[in-house]
Amino acid sequence: MSECSCGHGEEVNVEFPKELVSFINEWKVKQGSLIMILHKTQESFGFIPRAAAEQIALMTGIPLARIYGVITFYHFFKTTKPGKNKVSVCLGTACYLKGGGDLIEEARSVLNIKPDEVTEDGLFSVEEVRCVGCCGLAPVMTVGGETYGKLTKKQLPEIFEKYKARG
């Protein structure tokens, strides 16, 4: 598969962990496995770097254009590096009605970042998500996979401090 024609072949410099390589080799023979492979890749790097997408193209024989077609279609896949602690504020209906919109504004203002930005220390990024399925606890936010329900704006600084302390 050396005749990759995308012109980026030489730039492949993302080291794939062994586990990811064997996952891809196991899955690439299955029909329709690209999305699963992308999930695993994002799990490894926190996002899908271009070089990783190129590497996947080389390993699976799926054209890079198709891979990007898929990455860009789905909200879950990110092409830029998120903060170490990904803050996801739910803007599903239940959360929106209970002030999710204010929460996301407040979170960004407390951390002093804009959408798609990462805090200077690399610790946080803030994104909106659509319903994490805890609507009974609305409004809800998750930080690095931990869920916080029935949130008020006032609680945010304290929660972020906890993660800052962990580094």
Add this chain to the structure above:
Amino acid sequence: MSKLNTDALNKLRDGASGEFRNKKGYTHYILTCGGTACQSNKGVEIYEGLIAEAKKQGVGDKVQVIKTGCFGFCERGPIVKVLPDNSFYVDVKPEDAEEIISSQVKGGKEVDRLFYKNPDGSPVQKAAAHGDLPPIGFYQKQQRVVLRNCGIINPEVIEEYIANQGYIALQKSLFEWKPDDIINELKTSGLRGRGGAGFPTWMKWDATKKVANDIKYVVCNADEGDPGAYMDRSTIEGDPHSVIEAMTICGRAIGASQGFVYIRAEYPLAVHRLELALAQAKDYGLLGNDILGSGFNFDIEIRLGAGAFVCGEETALLRSLEGGRGMPTPKPPFPAVAGLWGKPTCINNVETLANIPAILVRGGAWFASMGTEKSKGTKVFALTGKINNSGLVEVPMGTTLREIIFEIGGGIKNGKKFKGVQTGGPSGGILTEKVLDTPIDYESLTQMGSMMGSGGMIVMDEDDCVVDVARFYMDFCVDESCGKCSPCRIGTTQILKILEKITHGNGDEADLIKLETIGKAMQKASLCALGGTAANPTLSTIRNFREEYMEHIHDHKCRAGKCKSLLSFTILEDKCKGCGMCAKNCPAACITGEKKKPYTIDQSKCVKCGECFKNCKFDAVVRA
């Protein structure tokens, strides 16, 4: 574990039946809620704390602590239930673990302060038996079929499912019934799809069965992209085997040997429990080759979604499963004829599937005895929003909205006034006071201008602005439209622009006509039901709340105070006591004044957050 044949499975079940837990010599079983809501509310600490306390207090061998699925009453979680007393505890905290062990397990005395109390303060009697619902207002009108095992069994232990009639339906399907018998039983039951449209399940199975092909597929739709709905998540988290069993039965009925569960990546706990359950079922020979020695082969794989609402639509879901962009394709051909990789495919929703083992064990006629003439059985709703008891609610079809909202849901939070209830998510509409007494089923909801949809039920009060909510849903649809067909891609964008114009106070009456024209065009011309229904929230609110649109347009007024461009805050001089609370809470530092004298707001700097309005104790801040 070794593979079972059907006799061995029966033995396992009989040995386990009812007393499965008691066999181990425990005196108490403590069920802690392992649903996502309770888990994220210190549920894990409670679970671990109970185990640690039992050990510490020397009764580690007398108590078994078990994590179950969602009890439904998420509002008052974490929930803990103690057997054999059937004590039902709400709002439990990690610090309560010590007393539960010392008082109840060691001293035989229940922890009264953890009992639920009725709104009038009277304590609640407990359920008569494990499996019965506690006699709390929240549960009074509920009937659990889909959620029959949630909060009852440990979803991570297959034996607990087996002990509760698990895999009996599969045994019958393999050894006693022909595929047509299974389908006939479903026909008798009257079960219709719970994923939204309400298509009769037996017809779908029958159609897939009738297409001749060596390869067919069973797909479980666990995408649940409807924001504000979480019943499919809870069903899988609380009872994954019911879905696995149903898919296997479907495979048997239609002649398929491979199944896929397409599930949201945003549901990690559900994915984890499903993976565990699949592995256990395979170990016991309830999945894989030669299931229970019957010669029937069936396997199930999990495939993760990646956050696209449209992928819940069945043809889009199939394209996504094939590894591509999740764009819908025209129907016909229906998936039953040409689905996954062009092969006949039967695709069902999680809740639809979870009903099936219960139907086949108890009979189609039993199921058909519940519900309305055309909608049989029960429906699970995710009751959320401005409601006192938010949670998962399963009621017979035909229950009225009033019963759900005011009896089960305990009415509106903080004594506010009910404004409307959104059913069917982005495909549905907001229903008003006027229709609260209509018994709900697929047809009545559609007739009232909304939809059953997946079962999200979001209650709104006087502080919610329906124009803003319509805008919210349209914003969602613009984001989620796959962009393939122009009625949806362009229509959603245009409607959103007009709604934004209105919420900013720049609308005129002709806009309402435009909204209706575009909405109707989308209904007729869109490729899939995303576009076909995207205008529903807008159209239903124009119909039901026309006067509020008019207020936004003519009076530049938002009575709920949600549309910020239309708001201004002022301080009434004669009411202001000069306490300074407004200035203290103002994030924009635009309020100034001297203590004990009236404060003023600098309108040019005001960001209209409403903090001054909320924090004034003397009603001196007015919103106009």
